[in-house]
Amino acid sequence: MIGKEGSLEAPTRHPLDWKSEDFWDEAKVFAELHRIYDICHGCRRCVNLCTAFPTLFDLIDEGPTGELDGVDPASYWEVVDRCYLCDMCYMSKCPYVPPHPWNVDFPHVQLRAKAIQFRKGVKVRDRILSSTDAMGKLASIPVVVKFVNAANKSKPARAVLEKVLGVHRDRVLPEYDSAHFRRHARLPADLPVKDGSKTPGKAAIFATCYVNYNEPHIGHDLLAVLAHNGVPAVLVEDEACCGMPKLELGDLESVARSKERNIPALARLARAGYAILSPVPSCTLMFKQELPLMFPGDEDVALVAGAMFDPFEYLVLRHKDGLLNTDFRNPLGRVSYHVPCHLRVQKMGLKTRELLEMVPGTQVTTVERCSGHDGTWGVKTEYFEQSMKIGRPVFRLMAEAQPDHISSDCAIAARHIEQGMAAAPGLKRHPINLLRLAYGI
Numbered sequence: 042m043i044g045k046e047g048s049l050e051a052p053t054r055h056p057l058d059w060k061s062e063d064f065w066d067e068a069k070v071f072a073e074l075h076r077i078y079d080i081c082h083g084c085r086r087c088v089n090l091c092t093a094f095p096t097l098f099d100l101i102d103e104g105p106t107g108e109l110d111g112v113d114p115a116s117y118w119e120v121v122d123r124c125y126l127c128d129m130c131y132m133s134k135c136p137y138v139p140p141h142p143w144n145v146d147f148p149h150v151q152l153r154a155k156a157i158q159f160r161k162g163v164k165v166r167d168r169i170l171s172s173t174d175a176m177g178k179l180a181s182i183p184v185v186v187k188f189v190n191a192a193n194k195s196k197p198a199r200a201v202l203e204k205v206l207g208v209h210r211d212r213v214l215p216e217y218d219s220a221h222f223r224r225h226a227r228l229p230a231d232l233p234v235k236d237g238s239k240t241p242g243k244a245a246i247f248a249t250c251y252v253n254y255n256e257p258h259i260g261h262d263l264l265a266v267l268a269h270n271g272v273p274a275v276l277v278e279d280e281a282c283c284g285m286p287k288l289e290l291g292d293l294e295s296v297a298r299s300k301e302r303n304i305p306a307l308a309r310l311a312r313a314g315y316a317i318l319s320p321v322p323s324c325t326l327m328f329k330q331e332l333p334l335m336f337p338g339d340e341d342v343a344l345v346a347g348a349m350f351d352p353f354e355y356l357v358l359r360h361k362d363g364l365l366n367t368d369f370r371n372p373l374g375r376v377s378y379h380v381p382c383h384l385r386v387q388k389m390g391l392k393t394r395e396l397l398e399m400v401p402g403t404q405v406t407t408v409e410r411c412s413g414h415d416g417t418w419g420v421k422t423e424y425f426e427q428s429m430k431i432g433r434p435v436f437r438l439m440a441e442a443q444p445d446h447i448s449s450d451c452a453i454a455a456r457h458i459e460q461g462m463a464a465a466p467g468l469k470r471h472p473i474n475l476l477r478l479a480y481g482i
């Protein structure tokens with residue numbers, strides 16, 4: 042293939058043409074997989090990002106010709122199954138993304154293949170794990186929650202779960218909490234709205250399934266930090282899962298249903314001048330990037346994307362507006378901080394680190410590598426070992442700093458890192474919890 046090396050222009054991204062007939066045409070998807078895999082074979086820059094690329098290169102290298110024509114196209118699915126759509130190859134490595142004429146969008150062709158795979162039928166396990174909202178509601182019912190949390194820690198119960206559902210017995214699972222964040226949120230009211238030139242002066246919280254059902258304290262910490270900074274806040278009135286777990290499964294119809302449920306309320310808040318904050322990077326990314334790519338002509342989707350902030354992005358912009366309280370009372374010591382992939386691809390710089398480093402007596406060691414968990418991928422029996430292997434350099438780098446705290450904006454990645462670090466020092470805390478600690482509130 043002839044073409045110039047690399048592109049000097051800023052990357053762009055084509056919308057996901059998922060409503061066209063071509064999108065669902067398996068022969069056309071395989072032709073596109075073949076075209077892109079062949080370019081990757083000649084490039085190999087992404088070999089250490091995840092296990093999708095090594096799988097592809099092993100298939101080629103171990104084939105009879107040492108080229109892609111020696112690989113049985115049926116094996117292409119092995120690569121598809123190892124991609125968890127973190128977007129890092131597109132965003133951080135690939136010089137051939139649009140507007141380069143080679144038009145390489147590795148994650149999007151994987152997503153297209155996953156969508157076809159989903160229509161053919163996927164495991165019950167994958168449908169259950171990606172139904173975070175329904176699972177959260179059920180598992181956190183007061184009587185049920187004790188049983189679920191105990192079972193998740195019981196070896197015999199986990200052996201059964203592995204056999205029946207394909208959830209690896211050694212994966213540490215998050216606890217459920219019956220005191221849902223949305224039910225117990227104490228909203229900072231009666232505060233005057235102070236708009237800045239870069240930030241709206243009032244916030245709406247998109248709680249997320251994970252914070253609502255698993256770690257409500259993250260939401261409470263966020264509200265406390267906002268109140269301490271004089272920002273009045275409300276909850277998004279009617280909230281469903283953002284759709285990211287369904288997107289990763291290729292279940293695009295469910296993503297569309299989540300969008301229909303969430304976007305009207307979010308668009309009303311955006312029109313009313315709220316900054317919408319979501320404390321889980323994957324959910325924030327869903328609204329900032331994935332829905333606009335799936336629904337490119339939808340005005341409300343674009344409006345919500347423009348109003349959506351990562352909490353630390355918002356707080357650092359608040360600082361630029363001269364409206365952030367920087368009266369920190371407590372040093373944080375050594376913090377090993379992991380930047381999740383879904384935060385990196387939001388292309389806003391390292392705002393969490395920037396803010397934590399403003400706290401006197403704080404040394405932040407930053408680790409910018411994929412932890413290897415993804416939402417549900419690293420939980421599955423067949424991928425657990427690979428997930429721990431991908432995470433190994435992260436575990437090592439996080440431990441090397443002998444941290445007082447280990448932290449990641451992604452609470453799921455943080456739990457995975459804590460598991461991988463085993464007996465290494467450092468108390469796991471979400472960055473917003475660290476900030477609350479620094480304020481002494």
Ligand code: SF4
Pocket residue numbers: 090091092093094123124125126127128129130131147148151
């Ligand atoms: S999107 Fe992420 S998981 Fe998928 S191939 Fe690219 S780097 Fe690997």
Ligand code: SF4
Pocket residue numbers: 080081082084085086087088130131134135136137145147
């Ligand atoms: S995605 Fe791009 S950078 Fe990565 S191996 Fe393929 S061509 Fe190379």
